[in-house]
Amino acid sequence: MERHNLKYINIHALRHASATLLINEGVHAKIISQRLGHSDISTTMNFYGHAIVEADKIATETR
Template identity: 70%
Template structure:
């Protein structure tokens, strides 16, 4: 029987009751050990997700929404360094496209 009431918890029992935070920590520790994963905190997965999305070119507004930030400025302030790195990579990629075109054109001459 559902006991969660009107709330929807990210982590809950099958009945909808909230899980104790130490339950998630315990589960995550066992999961990392079972799959020989590096020692990172469960919360770090949130940052990893955001950084991977940024580096994949996903718009900051979408990332902000996924993270539950009410204001995109929160996302920009938190992940600004990753956005700058992604921008630098985009600039390098664009530059390589121009150099590639020049090489092809020079080869034809």
């Protein structure tokens, strides 16, 4: 990390970043839920629902 001047990111932040990036790329919430190991899509929606709403808003404005 020092050699490449990268910021330290703990595993939970990395997991959150990954899920948010997938949402912003338009990956279906069910797929993201499975990747995160959530047994129910509602768990994913409770944690990342705000990001899905924001991604939809951005998509509406740019298309």
